[in-house]
């Protein structure tokens with residue numbers, strides 16, 4: 562019999578890649594859709610798999626709704642990818658973020674406990690929990706220091722997952738995933754904002770990009786590979802937590818330079834701080850400006866993950882280089898505008 566998986570957060574970037582992977586592996590995939598909201602399976606349509614999903618209405622704010630959907634679909638595996646996942650927005654909407662991202666995770670875990678069925682559970686944890694990092698590189702044992710309401714909410718979900726695993730012997734895994742990107746990334750995250758803007762600038766539809774902190778550094782991986790890591794964790798004999806990362810760190814500036822270089826534009830930098838500008842060396846035009854509106858009240862300056870445990874126990878390693886991730890995204894956005 563085919564295994565059944567329920568994916569909460571199926572409409573997002575990771576939900577789409579995980580669905581495709583599970584369908585390829587022969588799973589029956591149930592996908593949570595927030596009906597009557599702006600929820601749309603456009604990412605699943607882009608991957609050509611929307612018709613293969615059994616959609617069920619799930620709202621992470623509604624405990625009985627979650628309980629009923631799990632009881633009815635009775636999956637072998639539940640992946641909780643649902644979240645208010647924007648760090649920037651979490652400063653504007655901290656209570657909503659805590660309710661969806663923190664309490665929402667607990668509602669799913671508690672529903673599984675109440676049903677008392679052997680359902681495996683995956684919790685989408687994040688490198689943002691390391692925040693103001695206590696050591697580098699970050700491992701599964703690095704102490705946490707969240708720097709946003711989003712990160713604090715995820716930390717609550719993480720510790721609930723750990724506690725329920727220990728208290729009730731539930732099969733619960735947390736993926737401590739570092740940033741991962743793809744052409745399915747929403748436009749308000751910095752990578753896709755840059756690649757889409759670069760494509761628009763190249764097409765003459767925009768003259769510059771407004772960005773915030775250019776010095777922040779992230780460990781960026783390729784999203785489809787991170788979906789493989791989620792699945793691998795759930796296939797182990799014992800539940801555990803794993804860092805999923807590339808072990809490299811790059812600045813926003815490097816991302817900008819790489820993205821422009823893919824379309825043949827070489828960037829030079831002039832000025833400092835909020836006066837800093839990125840200049841197209843050939844034309845002398847300003848193509849990047851700093852806009853303080855995009856600064857955060859507290860920032861995660863630099864993260865870099867150590868994925869040794871995932872490599873040794875799951876046999877997982879990242880395959881796509883930083884430049885290739887940027888290239889895939891820029892080429893996708895160039896095509897979109899063509």
Ligand code: NAP
Pocket residue numbers: 569570571572573574575576593594595598599600601619620621622641642643644645646647661685686687688737738739740741742747
């Ligand atoms: P995403 O594109 O923002 O997707 C978030 C998903 O959550 C969407 O399907 C969204 O559905 C759903 N959702 C939001 N609020 C909900 C609610 N109240 N009830 C039910 N569903 C709700 O996120 P992603 O990049 O795919 O990331 C997947 C998960 O991993 C998230 O939990 C994120 O926080 C975490 N994470 C991401 C990264 C990364 O670099 N991408 C790294 C570490 C951890 P709608 O379409 O209905 O809004």
Ligand code: F7E
Pocket residue numbers: 646647648649687688689738739740741749750751752754771772773774775777778779813855856857860861
């Ligand atoms: O910001 C800087 C910003 O919003 C990255 C989520 O998936 O990954 C993501 O969170 C960096 C920050 O991602 C702009 O200040 C500069 O330092 O793309 P981001 P994030 O905050 O790292 C983690 C792992 C998650 O778990 C989250 O769910 O880029 N930055 N200028 C900017 N960021 C944005 N968004 N927009 C700018 O204009």
